Amino acid sequence: MKTFLLRRFLAIVPLILAVTFITQVLLIASPGDYFSTLSESPSMTPERLEFLRAKYHLDTENVFIRYWYWLSGVLTGDFGYSFKYQTSVWSLIGDRILNTLLLAVGALLISWGLAIPLGILSAVKKDSIVDRLAGGLSFVGLSIPSVFFSLLMVLFAAKTGLFPVGGLHDQVYWDFMTPWQKFVDVIWHLFLPATVLGTIGMAQYMRQMRAEMIETLSQDYIRTAKAKGLSLRTVLFRHALGNAINPLITLFGFSFAYLLSGAFITEFVFAWPGMGRLTVDALIIKDEPLVMASIVMVTVMLVAGNLLADILLAAVDPRIRLE
Amino acid sequence: MSAEAAAGRPLLSIRDLRTYFHTSDGIARSVDGVSFDIFPGETLAVVGESGCGKSVTAFTIMGLVPVPPGRVEGGEILLGDRDLLKLPESAMRDVRGNDISMVFQEPMTSLNPILTIGRQISEAILRHKDVTKVEARRLSIEMLSRVGIPSPERRADEYPHQLSGGMKQRAMIAMALVCRPRLLIADEPTTALDVTIQSQILDLLNDLREEFEMSVLLITHDLGVVAEVADRVIVMYAGKVVESAGVVDLFERPGHPYTRALFRSLPSLEHRGEALQVIPGNVPNPLDFPSGCRFRTRCPIARPECATTDPQLIEAAPRHLVACPFSSDGGDAQ
Structure with missing residues (x-):
């Protein structure tokens, strides 16, 4: 287990190098740079532009030189300053990565919390009304575009006033709140975006859980368990669930990655200050240090998600040993 | 007879x-x-x-x-x-x-891969007999030994994939017979x-x-x-x-x-x-x-x-x- 963890952590290093290098290649390969828009400005002289490009090492098209400038900074712990915000990239990313994590965890709780019980219920009551309703729900969840669903939820919030239409927390009274009130306020703001994100994932996991459970319930060892005279409840939860949930744990690693990168639209519609918007904005204006640092963070979180899935898998299934 | x-x-x-x-x-x-x-x-x-x-x-x-x-x-x-x-x-x-108990054809797939042999046997005892968990475990080990599984104490804590096909079938028989x-x-x-x-x-x-x-x-x-x-x-x-x-x-x-x-x-x-x-x-x-x-x-x-x-x-x-x-x-x- 220890060697496994160590190896996985060491494996992150070449992965990050590869991912950031490819990102650098793509940034150079796409036309223009951060200062391209500034060059349109009448107050900008060509000399000034050249000076700025040289200062930020944008004056060469050589990938290796550009990448080395970035990497040598990173090796000394300096991820650079955002071109746009003129502050250290970490000060920008720090809070946002937490916000994104919060949204991802909220969405995961909603999607898994609904998907697993509904999936089990559908499998046990296969072809019943409950199964059909759950199937219909997942059909809606799978087919509804997240932009539309997000806007629908914003409309719902605006019309009923039950939920805030966006943002991370209350803008006016935030500074006067007790820690508990702050917590409740954030959860209240989190609810709708997490529901949107969670519903989309939920549909898929529920279908998967149902299929896995039906498959598991037809296994020989389930028949053995029944032949011992065990109750349906014991057969389901002690004998079937642990086996059926196995492939879903693997999915969990992927879903985490999806939530980190795919939350952009939801973050945008709900004005949720997360990594998605920051990264996409940075990409559009080619704020290179910010792009690179975001990529590093998302890579680390992705690997962490998969690592968590691997550890969970080993905890559930004794045939898997982490070595 | x-x-x-x-x-x-x-x-x-x-x-x-x-x-x-x-x-x-x-x-x-x-x-x-x-x-x-x-x-x-x-x-x-x-x-x-x-x-x-x-x-x-x-x-x-x-x-x-x-x-x-x-x-x-x-x-x-x-x-x-x-x-x-x-x-x-x-x-x-x-x-x-x-x-009435039953032993099945496929010992390879008839045991639950994620539960220990001991647990799978003792749950049958716990279901039908009024015994403590410790007692159920003791009976399970005794039964494993009776069906000819060597070092039953250790085997009870092992998972099915650690046993050979013949051993699995012996374990299945132990499981079926433990409630007599x-x-x-x-x-x-x-x-x-x-x-x-x-x-x-x-x-x-x-x-x-x-x-x-x-x-x-x-x-x-x-x-x-x-x-x-x-x-x-x-x-x-x-x-x-x-x-x-x-x-x-x-x-x-x-x-x-x-x-x-x-x-x-x-x-x-x-x-x-x-x-x-x-x-x-x-x-x-x-x-x-x-x-x-x-x-x-x-x-x-x-x-x-x-x-x-x-x-x-x-x-x-x-x-x-x-x-x-x-x-x-x-x-x-x-």
Whole structure:
């Protein structure tokens, strides 16, 4: 287990190098740079532009030189300053990565919390009304575009006033709140975006859980368990669930990655200050240090998600040993 | 054994049992009017080809036929005074694993891969007996040791994938017998094992049957296995019992044309080098059995009237029932 963890952590290093290098290649390969828009400005002289490009090492098209400038900074712990915000990239990313994590965890709780019980219920009551309703729900969840669903939820919030239409927390009274009130306020703001994100994932996991459970319930060892005279409840939860949930744990690693990168639209519609918007904005204006640092963070979180899935898998299934 | 036992009261009586499967293609009459008794302490073998209904009979006794598509259409399964088919599910759960246990064909897949062997055995005890967890664990280890698993203390904490196929089947037997059932149903218990392990498992079942004073219902297609362990034999064909006899009687004087054909299709040392005689044709489709005698389409002595009359089991000799009115004349001609 220890060697496994160590190896996985060491494996992150070449992965990050590869991912950031490819990102650098793509940034150079796409036309223009951060200062391209500034060059349109009448107050900008060509000399000034050249000076700025040289200062930020944008004056060469050589990938290796550009990448080395970035990497040598990173090796000394300096991820650079955002071109746009003129502050250290970490000060920008720090809070946002937490916000994104919060949204991802909220969405995961909603999607898994609904998907697993509904999936089990559908499998046990296969072809019943409950199964059909759950199937219909997942059909809606799978087919509804997240932009539309997000806007629908914003409309719902605006019309009923039950939920805030966006943002991370209350803008006016935030500074006067007790820690508990702050917590409740954030959860209240989190609810709708997490529901949107969670519903989309939920549909898929529920279908998967149902299929896995039906498959598991037809296994020989389930028949053995029944032949011992065990109750349906014991057969389901002690004998079937642990086996059926196995492939879903693997999915969990992927879903985490999806939530980190795919939350952009939801973050945008709900004005949720997360990594998605920051990264996409940075990409559009080619704020290179910010792009690179975001990529590093998302890579680390992705690997962490998969690592968590691997550890969970080993905890559930004794045939898997982490070595 | 069987002669004395036959005089006593049966442990389990099956009367006119019918289990059908309602599929989209029609009704499969997998078990269609099966009757037999199992007496205390005997090993009764049920023999037949794949699809003859022997396993479905076993699952019906256990109440483990999947509903739907399966449905028990009629009959009685009497354990003492109780008709198991009339018991509510909760009462049936008390019977399963306690009065009647079952060992399955595939030891490789019949154990839950994510629970330890010890846990899977002790949960059966905890379900049926009023014991503590510690006591259940002690009984499990004792049982593992009894079925011949070396270092049972250690094995109890291992998972199924750490055991060989033979060991798994021993563990399955330990699991089935830990509550001291009166009847053990063994559904092809040695089919998936290699030959040397097969005979060890059969010997073990035989020893345990004597030690625990239980009856064994052995489902098999292997006449060699039957000869080794059975006291009495039921031959099934296409959902019906076609012959029932003591094991010696059956091997020496098989009555039904089907049973005779089965024996002729066995390889033997006397006829080395000769081609084996196969039974012509195929096992009939359970959705569409022939009318009258279901074996008539493959029977060497079939007559026109076989298509119209349903042959009943008749006593061809004492305690030897055959479902063929013409069995005494010339079935062995070829």
